[in-house]
Amino acid sequence: MIPSPLCPAFAARLTPLHLMQNFFGAIGRWYDRRTARFNRPGALRHAAWLAPLLFGALSLLLGQDNNWDLRNYHLYNAYALLNGRIGFDLSPGQWQSYFNPTLDLLYYGLNRALPAPLAGFAMGALHGLNFVLVLAIARLLLPAPDAADRHRLPLLLALAGTLGAGFLSELGNSMGDNMIALFVLASLYLVLRHWPRWRALDRGAVGWLALSGLVMGLGTGLKLTNATFALALCMALLTMGGSWWQRLRLSLVYGVAVLAGLAATAGHWFLRMWQTFGNPLFPQMNDLFRSPLALPVGVADTAHLPHGLAEALLWPFIFTLDGHRVSELVMRQLIWPVVYLLFIALALRLVAGRLRSAPAPASAPASAADADGRTRFVLVFFALGYVGWLKLFGIYRYLVPLELLAPLAVWLLLQRLCKPALARRAGAWVLTLCAIVVFPFSTWGHSGWTANGFSADDPGLPDPAHSLVYTAHGDPPMGWMATLLPPQVPVVALAGGFPESPAYLERIRAIAASRSGTHYVMLIGAANHEEITLEKKNLLVSWLGQTGSDAGCARLERMMKKVRFHVGVEMLAQPDGPRCRLELLPPYRMDLAARNLEVQQKAAQDLQRYGLHVRLDTCRVHRAAIGNEPYPYQLCEVGP
Known part of the structure; x- marks a missing residue:
């Protein structure tokens, strides 16, 4: 039998490598067909309108926000600011009671003005605006891809950004990182949008740059963890083209505007804290400001920082394998090891190019130079923002602004490291995998919807104008309950994690002496969920x-x-x-009475060091709930 000349060619197609290429090629073609509808000019406009609404709907599906920080201080802080309770109460939300509440006013106001489900939808839709900003940034950084991807690529990269584990975990809730990301992305967009102006730095350019810095500063004042991104963008301006003096002027204009924005949203609070407690950041950094009402300690969370240089260098891999290193909530993600490896690869390529002393490339057209400059600027900002986060916080949810940009950064890095066709295929597969790994995503806590998200029975205090309520534990938090008690009653936290000083204890005794009525301790009640x-x-x-x-x-x-x-x-x-x-x-099953007695006995033991005695026979359980999830509370009389 004479072998057919077609057999070797046919056999070559059966090799594992060739079969894999055919398989992935077929999937790629299917993917291109399925997403072709996104490659129309109107698709971006429609997506920009629909995405926030879809994220609002997803917030509705998740349910009533019920995160720990909300129960501790988000609800209380806004309530305290609006009702003149600064100094009237004493740290019902523990030391976080004295965080700037300006950002919390939005969540509090929505829940006061609207039924809880509508407030949840509104918060989700506002968070969904991050999609619009990432989309706008991607369009500026990808100005002229091939026709197959001109509209589709920015849309898919924006979608990938908003499918991050951190962003989804906070969707529609009060924690603030998704909301603050809007300010970071808006500031970055303004810098990129007016890129050609920075060469001249005329009056118009100064105005736009100042606006960008002002936006970043507003966000930083609302949540001080944004300072890492403000500093990163300010430093990234020093890496732009032009003379050193021109770059310094850009950075100075931006930095001064950041400070102005910070003063606008946080200045009133810093002043109030200074006048009330003698520390604008009370009780944080009290080792510097020495307010007598707190111990002279820094009060900073360093538990999530890497231990030593080796861990710092491997940090994306460590917190991907062990999510508890950067968060109380485990979030599945792969994007950070990917983007980290790509940054290392780019750095090695740049070093190798310098060592080879490669000749400078021919000058490119202005449009191409602008595109390359924008890309370089974003990558520098991204890297500096990550380093700042790594050094100061290490808490994953503070990375949300960069997480939203991470898929775009992966795409830009691949374009610099690989040939266009390979970069496109690798980017599509890697980012698809990174998005899939996130699901099902974790959240910080939800309960079922009710019309009124936060409710509690009136305890029926006989003389609230002269009564006093203590709390005696920081976990579970009781700050939110302070908003539902009669407004005449001050709430004072004991044994709750505040860095108590002798002057703080004296303030407690002074408040107690001024209240001639019955004093109570408010404790969590047992509930079998x-x-x-x-x-x-x-x-x-x-x-x-x-x-x-x-x-x-x-x-x-x-x-x-x-x-x-x-x-x-x-x-x-x-x-x-x-x-x-x-x-x-x-x-x-649960013996609720026995559990309640355990809480009462623990509180009685803790309150002894304050010279207080809990009358266990007076304890009564009252109903309270967040959404449809019960959080009953106990009120017990206390005396000396």
Whole structure:
């Protein structure tokens, strides 16, 4: 038999490498076809309108915001500012009670003015504006890709940016990092949008640069963790083209504008803290300002910083493998090792080019030079922002502004490191994988919606104008409950993590002496959250018709033995009505009275060092809730 000349060629197509290339090529072509609809001029405009609405809808699906910081101080701080309680209360939200509440006013105001679901939608939609800004930045940095990607590429990169683990974890909630990212991205956009003006630095250019710095400063005043990005952008301006004096002027104009913005949103609070406590950052940095009402310590969270140089150099890999190093909440992500490796590769290429003393490239047209300058500027800003975060904080959620830009940074780095076709394929696959890994994403806590997001029963204090309420634990936080008590009652935190000084303890005694009525301690009440789901499960099986007959109950019992619902079937002896119901299994039941007594006894022990005695026989439990999740509280009388 004579072998066919086609056989070797056919066999070559069966090699693993060739099969893999065909497989990925087919998927790539399918992907191009499926996303072709995004490559129309109107697609970007429609996406810019629709994306915030979609993120608002996603916020609705997630439910009522119920994060720990909200319960501790976000709600309380805005309430305290608007109701003149600075100095009237004493740290109900622990030492965070004295953070600038200006940013929290938006969340507080929305929840006061709107039903809770509408407020949640509005917060999600506002956070969704980050998509619009990343889209606008991407369009400036990708001015002339090939026709197949002219409109599609910026849109997909903006989508990838908003599918980050940190951004999604805070969608629609009060924590502020998503909201502050709007200021960082808007400032960066203004610098890139008016890029050609910086060569001349005329009066118009100074105005636009000052506006950019002002926007960044406004965000920094609202949340001081933004200072790393303000400093990074200011330093990145020093790397632009032109003379050293021109670059210094750019940086100075921007920096002064940042300070003006910071003063606009934080100046009033710094002044109030200085006048009230003698420390504009009270109680932080009290080792410097020495306010008598707090110990002379720094009060800074350093638990999330890397330990030593080796960890710092490997930090993206470390916190990707062990998310608890940078967050209490574990977030799955791969984007940071990818972008870190690409930055290292670019740095090595630049060093190698310098060592080879390669000849300078021929001068490019002004448009190409502007595009290259913008790209270089963004990458420098990104790198400096990361280094600042690594040095000062190490807390993942403070990285949200850079996380939103990370897919764009990956794309820009690949374009500099690889040939265009390879960069396109690698970028598509890597960024798709990074987006998929995030799901299902974690959040900082939600409960079911109710019309009024925060509610509590009136404790019925007989003389609130002369009463006093203490709190005796920092976790679970009780700051939000201070907003629901009668407004005449001051709330004073004890044993809650505040760096108490002798003068602080003296202030507590002075407040107590001024209140001639009954004094109370407010404690968390026990709640079995399994009982909430039990009610829903009983409603469901009743609706399905499984509880009305012995046969249905038998089916239900067999089903419960096969699935882990934490419940079993309890037969009912009543002649009419349902024949059975679901009941919690023994491991998931809770003796609420015993749990409440444990909390009372712990509080009694802690309050002894303040010279206070808890009268355990007076403790009463009252209803409170965030959304549909119960957070009952106890009030117990205290005395000397």
